[in-house]
Amino acid sequence: LVSTQGTRDYSPKQMAIRERVFNAIISCFKRHGAEVIDTPVFELKETLTGKYGEDSKLIYDLKDQGGELLSLRYDLTVPFARYLAMNKITNIKRYHIAKVYRRDNPAMTRGRYREFYQCDFDIAGQFDPMIPDAECLKIVHEILSDLQLGDFLVKVNDRRILDGMFAVCGVPDSKFRTICSSVDKLDKMPWEEVRSEMVGEKGLSPEAADRIGEYVQLHGGLDLIERLLQDPKLSQNKLAKEGLGDMKLLFEYLTLFGITGKISFDLSLARGLDYYTGVIFEAVLLQQENNHVEESVSVGSVAGGGRYDGLVGMFDPKGRKVPCVGVSIGIERIFSILEQRVEASEEKIRTTETQVLVASAQKKLLEERLKLVAELWDAGIKAEVLYKKNPKLLNQLQYCEETGIPLVAIVGEQELKDGVVKLRVVATREEVRI
């Protein structure tokens, strides 16, 4: 008797932690004026086909039981693009929080599951350059600060800069995407291994690989952008120049937002998915060396996103494009960290919000207890009663202590005669008759 591999149940305590995280994220999305939508958990199989590159093999399909061929959604971005095209929406700022499904190798201690939540915020529409893009980064910054996960860094790059860099390094056009996939592995593999994949498996010339190797070690801020705008090779490439110009504008806006301190323009950032067309970014938590609690949790990417101006057009019969930029917060890794922190701190987390337990000291008062608790419910007060005819007072008080209920309303013969109820504060044992 097990739940399915790579998934998990959430216990009430885990749900309490999860709700805290969701609340922080949702308030941020609402603070930025987002609407909310929802889409079905499955899509037509063909909707997902050809959107995820090599990762498509990880898509869950439903059994053909007659009718349509269906797949479980792999992310929230493709369903969003399908939704926009289907409803001819050209302008929306929305968030969507829902589970997505990937037939990946689960690594549950590191917060990697086959069923996991994504919290997506996207801005669709034709706007002046980089303003929505900057807001997405501001959102990542606000959420990660708010959740107090420790120090973090948001790496930023642009697909146009990458493509321009590949071109000037001598990568043939046909190899752009596959070389991009290799670069994407730089956060997990040293350059030497990535280089040998490029040259060995993917047939890139050693010279081209070495030229890429020089670029991808660069990271910095406005200064680096200025330097690359002067780079004799890159500055000659139209795409790279466009990307660098926009990157400069982005950093100007991020300066106005006061968040450049945690943003790094990083030429090694590539991101796996096929559909990005402009700015891309990824937030990572930085190792906290002096913190024993979190050492066992591997740090890594907790948010990512970018611009995808072509995806909606793929769903429109006439190919009409709707430019989009968005961010996805990866809740599971954040949740693992917070859960472990709660475990370590021995903080007691309440899993209910009950304000008062209706109790009795004597026997045969079930009717009085039920009448009183119904009165409290009808008055909007969160109240409970033990489902026993004659519970012991001690058991009732213990229940309060175990579950954190702060107040007990005690009915007894004397109180009934006097028409009052004795209200006791569990922690201090103070009592008042009301």
Place this chain on the structure above:
Amino acid sequence: LVSTQGTRDYSPKQMAIRERVFNAIISCFKRHGAEVIDTPVFELKETLTGKYGEDSKLIYDLKDQGGELLSLRYDLTVPFARYLAMNKITNIKRYHIAKVYRRDNPAMTRGRYREFYQCDFDIAGQFDPMIPDAECLKIVHEILSDLQLGDFLVKVNDRRILDGMFAVCGVPDSKFRTICSSVDKLDKMPWEEVRSEMVGEKGLSPEAADRIGEYVQLHGGLDLIERLLQDPKLSQNKLAKEGLGDMKLLFEYLTLFGITGKISFDLSLARGLDYYTGVIFEAVLLQQENNHVEESVSVGSVAGGGRYDGLVGMFDPKGRKVPCVGVSIGIERIFSILEQRVEASEEKIRTTETQVLVASAQKKLLEERLKLVAELWDAGIKAEVLYKKNPKLLNQLQYCEETGIPLVAIVGEQELKDGVVKLRVVATREEVRI
């Protein structure tokens, strides 16, 4: 380009209505001291096998892509029972709100979908009789009153009374479940048709069917229970007597809760699912003849539930039982009614919570706008800015009117010099400088 059959996307406006409904339901569940859990959207296929009787054919299976055989959950009750057995939990009061999946014929105008929400509240544990059962009915009463859906009625019966009734009417033991399925159709079919199904298709004797026919037309309150307790045949049947005794106790508790006015003991209520063992109930909305708005929405069952004392034991290797009783609120039908009501009333529903738009009257003030909006975000204020370098003031004010943003903060050359911002109330055009 369509979404999959029998499912739907929720637009921002629909989400706003949905959130109202969820909030009402969740506050009620929390008011009654429930914890919350979550389980995966799919279960092992074998977990669902043999739990739903004839309806099992409606289960969605996942494709065998290697690994485990999985199915999408059909309800939240079976995953809950699996969760209890797996974690050896013998005592919990929890709610769970999530989507379930049925390959049924969709009837979307009547709120019947293949993907739909269930809002479940269940009490598991060994307690004194009928106290948790009465609380479940109180919850249905509170939620339906709170949502103001019009008049409603909660029909109550007990599987033991049904089985006792079948026995005294001369139904052979082996036909109990299938005859029970026929009785379950009485809310959609006249007695004559149900009778001919019993006699024709299911081979029941006409005499037995006629005896059933007399019982199933009975409905009432405590008076009917008392009468049946004196019924010369039923009172001789052990199961029926037990069920009627508990029904009496239930009505006494419901009287204390002050809700018997909308509860009807109804011998025609059977409920389809196999796993019920005691009290069963179902809430229906009553036709509102003078209300044109809702005439087009078919009324019907909006909540149901009952006692299932054997289900958890089916998942326990040693068959240890955990008695359970629970209620499931069917959100989709409620949602259809409220959505139609909103459409008819032309009530304007806000889909964002933005408090203030940061605007400018003159050109070239994008930087100032971005600085101000970031300050507002950092102060926790819900704020937006148009993603244009030089938007017209009129367009900015129009945006507020369309989306219901109550305030505009206007920055201009003069205000910048004076170090102030002009705050305008959109509705009244009142302005203050701050």
